[in-house]
Amino acid sequence: MSSVPATTVVDQVRRAVASVDDPEYPGVSIADLGLVETIEVEDGSDGPVAVVGLIPTFSGCPALDMIATDVQHAVTALTDVRDCDVRWLSGPVWSTARMSPAATASLADQYTVVLRRKDGGLRCPVCGSDDVAVQSDAGPTRCRAIAWCASCRNPVEVMR
Amino acid sequence: MTYSAAVRDYLLAFADDEHLVGARHTSWIGLGPFLEEDLAFCSIAQDELGHAIGLYGLLLADVGELDTFALLRASQDYRSCWLAEIECRDWNDSLVRHWLYDRAEALRWEALAASPDADIAALAARAQREESFHLAHADQFMSRVAANDTSGRIVDSIRRLAPVAAGIWDATAAESDVLAEGFVTDSSADLAARWNDQIRADIARWGLAAEWSDAGVVAAQQHRTQRSEGFDAFHDDLQRVLSLDTAATW
Structure with a gap:
């Protein structure tokens, strides 16, 4: 002991x-x-x-x-x-609400991966534009969708 | 877990469906009709395999047995429905299967989410979140191809596969005991009626006209104890690598 x-x-x-x-x-x-x-x-x-x-x-x-x-x-x-x-564990169910502000900031800064805002909108982590649209619900991993910023024309991934 | 034999058989049927349809979906890896769809369909396959692992996990005391149990059982010990087993060589068939299967799968998880068993209810809650993505995908894809189905291939796939999909609702032999225990409250027959309404409403919303007649699959499956034609070749493929060295640690 x-x-x-x-x-x-x-x-x-x-x-x-x-x-x-x-x-x-x-x-x-x-x-x-x-x-x-x-x-x-x-x-x-x-x-x-x-x-x-x-x-x-x-x-x-x-x-x-x-x-x-x-x-x-x-x-x-x-x-x-x-x-x-x-x-x-079989529960509870994970959601993006479980992510800390630190993780959210790191993903945006280092990986251009963002979370959907409460109003449903997306902000481009590269240029800050709100003109971001999801292109495909399925991305490179199970937890990410692919979006595109119409302003700076960078691909943006969205945690889902 | 201390599930009754009736509940174990009921869960095994769902687990085998998830495992085999997930494995069949993976045959499109690298071959999807376009890149985004390749990713989407593989993602769906991964979720179904993940659901199978979760369900098998409830049945197995030792998760180390998982591969052996999932892959090396004798074919008569599987409880899968034929829709999950059959090979769909054409994309239109695979797409239609995905829609028919996921419509049913969502209803099965919804029923299990209400189970008094905390483990299955928790697993169902997670799966329901994932199924919402699968159903959205099926609707997005089917609504677009339906609008352009000038060759009638989608309608043809629905006519051929809807009667096979009805076999999803072929209950395991002791389902009445599962209901009597209160493990789940909706019978397969209850869910089948709702599924029928949903798929017919989908077809109408997509502007398609498809009728089909009963192919006798439910009767032929004999409470999911009979395997479909071609199952053995599929089963051989699934166990090919594991059989090379059954004592190996992966």
Whole structure:
């Protein structure tokens, strides 16, 4: 048994999980994208076991295994944690409302990926124009649609 | 999970439908009629395979068994409907199947979203969000090709595939027990009636006229215990890589 208080270990695990980036967006944490739902630390026979509950953006996302492996590696690297159990939870349902302002800003700045505003409109992350129209609901990944800015003529991707 | 045998069979039917229709959709990767459609159809296929993984996951205690269970079962142990199994070599057939299947799939998830079982209800809530994209895609594509169906190919596809699609509503043998348990409240027959109204309303809205007669698929499927012609070749294809080395870790 570890002598470190469980709450402290949970904080360590939380930080370790938050250090994992989405494979599609290096530099953007899965925690900021809203994929992390539960973090618990249980007493295992050989020491504390972290149980991390994640939710996928879309059921068919092919990056799920990679994300789970990255979380496993990050958490088991902690000296106060013996093992890590990563679970994909069936609920709640992910939506763009789960993304933090930091993730939203990083996606716009680094990846020209934007979120739909509450009024339904889109703003081009390159030139700031609102003259952006969706071209295809299906983009390069399950969670992105393809739009086009009529002002600066750049392609813009939209989290959906 | 402690599901009854009746519920397991019911969930297996849906899981196998999702798995096989998703796998059939993937045959268009790189071959879609244009780039955006290639991406869209692959995205839909990925979602259906994701739904299958979620449903199989409810049936399997150990997710490590997933590939073996999904791919290496004997053909008589599948509970898929024929619409999900058959090969659609033409794009018009694949498109029409996608529309007929997703219309039905959305109704099946809607029914399961109301289940008292928290796991299936949660899975259904996520799938419903994704199905809204699939239905929008089907409507956008079908409404456009319907307006230009001068050769009658779309109508021909509907005439041939709608009777096969009716087999989606062939209930597993013990569905009455599933209803009696309260796992789901809408029977396949209830959903079939709503599906029929929806697809006929779609056809009318698209300005098409298509009539068809019962091809006897529901009876021939025998509560989803019988496989369609050509299933074995499809099944061989699906398990080809895994069979190379069943002990390998992927």
